Amino acid sequence: MSSPRRETGPPDLTNHEGFGAFYAEHVDDVLRFVTRRVADPHLAADLTADVFLAAMGAAGTYRSGRGAPIAWLFGIARNVVAGHARGRARESGALARLSGRRLLDAEDVAALEERIDAERAFRVLAERHATLSEPLRAALDMVVVDELTPAEAALALGVTQATVRVRLHRARRALRAAAPASDVPGSRLEATR
Secondary structure, three states, X not given: OOOOOOOOOOOOOOOHHHHHHHXXXXXXXXXXXXXOOOOOHXXXXXXXXXXXXXXXXXXXXXXXXXXXXXXXXXXXXXXXXXXXXXXXXXXXXXXXXXXXXXXOOHHHHHHHHHHHHHHHHHHHHHHHHHHOOHHHHHHHHHHHHOOOOHHHHHHHHOOOHHHHHHHHHHHHHHHHHHOOHHHOOOHHHHHOO
C-alpha cells in the first residue's frame, strides 16, 4: 500500500525544488499505475519518466478545482501509456507489412537504377521515333520491332526493297541527328543494315 497522500494543492513545477517535491510525493504512485499496464520494468521506468516530463510541460494546465494533483498526473500517465501503445501498434503494423518483403541490397538498387536509366532512354527514343514521318516509322518498325528483313518489310509495305533500305537509312540518320550517338540504343537498330 502507498503512504497517505499529502495533496498539497497545485503542483509548483516551475522550479527545481517544487518539481523535486512533487516528484518525490508522486513517483511511487505513478510507477505503480504504469507497471499495472506494462510488463517490462525498463519500459515502466521510461514511461514514468515520460509522465513527469509531460507534467512539467503541462504544469500550466493544472486546475485545482478539477481534482487532486495525483488525478491530473494519472490522466497524464494514461495518455503517455496509451500513446506508447499506439506507437507499438503502428510499429507492429509496419513490421507486419514488411514481413515477407525483402529489403533492397546494393545489387538490387543498382539493377533498379539500370532499369530506370533504360526506361528513360526508351522514352527519349520513343519521343524521337514519334517525330519521324509515317513512311520512315513504318519501315523502321517492321524491321526493328517486328524483326522482318528489309525484303519482307518491302513486301508488307507494298514498296521496293530499295525504298525500305532508303527509309531505314533516313530514319536512323534522323534518330542519330536528334541526339548524341551514345543515347541511341544501337543493338537492333544498327544490326538491320
